[in-house]
Amino acid sequence: MSDILIRGRGAIAGIAKGEALISEKTIIGWGGIDIYTGIIVEQGHPLEGHCLKDKILILDGSRGSNGWSLFFHAAQISGVGPAGLIFPTLDSRTAVTAAVLNVPLVTDIRENVFQRISLGDMVTLDGTRGTITVKKEKDTP
Amino acid sequence: MHLTDEEKKILDGKKGAAAREAMALMVRYGEVIGAKEMCRVTWADLFCGAHNYLDVAGSKDFDEIFARMALCTDRKVALDRMAQGCICYSGVEPDCTEVPEKMYMDEGKQAFNREMLNRFADAGVILSGNCIPYLTGFVPVMGEHFVSCESSAVLFMNSLWGAMGNGDGIEASFCAAVCGRTPVSGMHSKKNRAGTVEVRINSSPVTNHDWDMLGYALGGMLPPHAVPVFTGKFMRPNAITLKTFFASLACAAGTEMCHMPGITPEAPDKETAFQGKTGYPVIEVTPADTRAAFEQVNTGIRGSGNLDYVTIGCPHLHVEELREITGFLEGKRIHPDVCLDIWTTGPMKYMAERNGYAAVIEAAGGNLLTGGCPSNRGYPEGVSGVAMDATKQRQDTPAHFDGSRIFLGSRQACLEASVRGRWQ
Numbered sequence: 001m002s003d004i005l006i007r008g009r010g011a012i013a014g015i016a017k018g019e020a021l022i023s024e025k026t027i028i029g030w031g032g033i034d035i036y037t038g039i040i041v042e043q044g045h046p047l048e049g050h051c052l053k054d055k056i057l058i059l060d061g062s063r064g065s066n067g068w069s070l071f072f073h074a075a076q077i078s079g080v081g082p083a084g085l086i087f088p089t090l091d092s093r094t095a096v097t098a099a100v101l102n103v104p105l106v107t108d109i110r111e112n113v114f115q116r117i118s119l120g121d122m123v124t125l126d127g128t129r130g131t132i133t134v135k136k137e138k139d140t141p
Numbered sequence: 142m143h144l145t146d147e148e149k150k151i152l153d154g155k156k157g158a159a160a161r162e163a164m165a166l167m168v169r170y171g172e173v174i175g176a177k178e179m180c181r182v183t184w185a186d187l188f189c190g191a192h193n194y195l196d197v198a199g200s201k202d203f204d205e206i207f208a209r210m211a212l213c214t215d216r217k218v219a220l221d222r223m224a225q226g227c228i229c230y231s232g233v234e235p236d237c238t239e240v241p242e243k244m245y246m247d248e249g250k251q252a253f254n255r256e257m258l259n260r261f262a263d264a265g266v267i268l269s270g271n272c273i274p275y276l277t278g279f280v281p282v283m284g285e286h287f288v289s290c291e292s293s294a295v296l297f298m299n300s301l302w303g304a305m306g307n308g309d310g311i312e313a314s315f316c317a318a319v320c321g322r323t324p325v326s327g328m329h330s331k332k333n334r335a336g337t338v339e340v341r342i343n344s345s346p347v348t349n350h351d352w353d354m355l356g357y358a359l360g361g362m363l364p365p366h367a368v369p370v371f372t373g374k375f376m377r378p379n380a381i382t383l384k385t386f387f388a389s390l391a392c393a394a395g396t397e398m399c400h401m402p403g404i405t406p407e408a409p410d411k412e413t414a415f416q417g418k419t420g421y422p423v424i425e426v427t428p429a430d431t432r433a434a435f436e437q438v439n440t441g442i443r444g445s446g447n448l449d450y451v452t453i454g455c456p457h458l459h460v461e462e463l464r465e466i467t468g469f470l471e472g473k474r475i476h477p478d479v480c481l482d483i484w485t486t487g488p489m490k491y492m493a494e495r496n497g498y499a500a501v502i503e504a505a506g507g508n509l510l511t512g513g514c515p516s517n518r519g520y521p522e523g524v525s526g527v528a529m530d531a532t533k534q535r536q537d538t539p540a541h542f543d544g545s546r547i548f549l550g551s552r553q554a555c556l557e558a559s560v561r562g563r564w565q
Contacts, residue, residue, distance in 0.1 A: 011173045041540045061365035066292040069310035092307035092327040099170040
């Protein structure tokens with residue numbers, strides 16, 4: 001097993017460490033998250049049943065209505081928000097969500113993180129330097 | 142990020158503590174997205190009132206809630222005035238506050254909701270009570286910068302009017318309205334408004350329902366962050382049909398801007414829509430795609446069953462749609478086991494009353510409501526058979542509902558089922 005290093009742009013400073021909560025299919029914000037438990041409740045989504053709390057959330061883009069940031073924000077206020085964010089490319093909703101949560105963020109990542117990071121991998125991100133270190137749960141074949 | 146002297150003053154707190162906190166969030170947002178400057182926001186469509194999500198703040202103090210949930214700060218600041226020169230609408234409401242006897246909120250929450258709305262009104266917010274600001278006097282014109290908490294409204298005003306706004310969210314909209322600025326990024330910048338993908342519509346949409354399904358189907362087809370340019374042979378949709386289309390498209394795909402050559406103002410032709418760029422991807426939407434989308438979103442498709450609740454009016458209805466509904470309901474009676482809620486906004490309801498439409502709807506046993514919708518108000522307790530005519534509303538139904546008993550269909554099908562008391 002080896003560590004993987006991925007580089008991007010650090011957009012919100014600080015270091016965060018946690019399990020990767022990752023899906024190539026981004027989630028619906030409004031109605032997709034239980035704001036009291038942080039559990040993703042979007043029916044049929046690959047992350048349905050997973051909890052945001054203390055995770056490194058890795059998604060590309062947003063879906064659903066404008067109330068995207070609000071659901072992550074409300075979960076954070078309930079004490080069940082993510083520890084850090086990896087948004088490979090930003091749109092206005094994901095950018096605002098990062099600004100609102102004000103937790104470490106790495107963005108502008110050229111390589112395909114969805115091929116290199118798996119659900120549950122231990123990820124450390126440095127939002128100052130723009131680096132991501134991944135400890136693989138299993139060796140990628 | 143470059144800030145003007147006036148913007149620096151706002152950030153330094155010279156225009157008040159609320160504006161300072163709002164500006165701080167806008168600067169952080171701008172830095173995250175890599176913006177170089179701010180623009181002045183002259184229209185803001187907000188999300189005012191005692192909405193359910195605010196309960197996480199665990200407070201009944203307006204300023205405490207507003208500071209935490211909208212300005213995103215733990216500092217104690219009071220909202221005094223919205224930014225000068227920014228016309229603010231209160232947006233969609235948590236319940237039907239103009240029809241108190243039909244509200245689901247308990248009296249304590251009703252009183253708190255009124256208190257919140259009054260505080261916003263005191264700060265200069267116009268109580269609008271709808272999700273269709275663009276049909277009720279909220280009119281940023283071409284090149285004017287706006288914010289809106291309503292995703293469909295963002296897509297509508299960017300695409301059809303050439304106004305400039307992002308679907309960036311509720312906190313961002315509040316902060317922009319309080320400090321009067323938002324970062325120049327996304328749709329606030331002309332270059333980002335160029336088409337990125339051509340979508341050939343070969344599904345021949347005609348009715349509102351067809352356009353709703355088309356928008357939903359595109360949710361699974363468009364690449365992320367797309368600005369679609371719609372081509373193909375289709376009957377020219379009017380603004381009422383586009384209201385439906387934009388609601389489903391914005392909700393399913395997160396689309397903030399699109400072009401329709403010959404219809405939308407930044408697309409006199411296809412080349413202009415792409416701002417001269419070539420080599421863009423082309424996708425085609427076939428009747429099979431929209432049919433598959435319908436089968437996916439309409440989880441009750443193969444079922445039939447008794448209905449308790451039917452909701453129509455997502456987005457809020459134009460008075461012309463109320464007129465059409467009246468044509469169907471005249472002389473009919475809603476089944477006694479069914480609650481039919483029809484959602485619009487105050488000014489439309491006023492016209493519906495003046496024209497006698499409201500009386501017909503009420504005589505048939507339907508409720509003509511304003512302000513909110515089931516996504517915000519919630520569903521009646523204990524309902525199990527539910528019908529609706531909008532994919533956006535369908536995506537917001539509570540997760541614990543039995544999907545096989547949620548029926549989605551055309552407005553006509555919903556009205557017929559309301560009378561029959563059964564979906565079949």
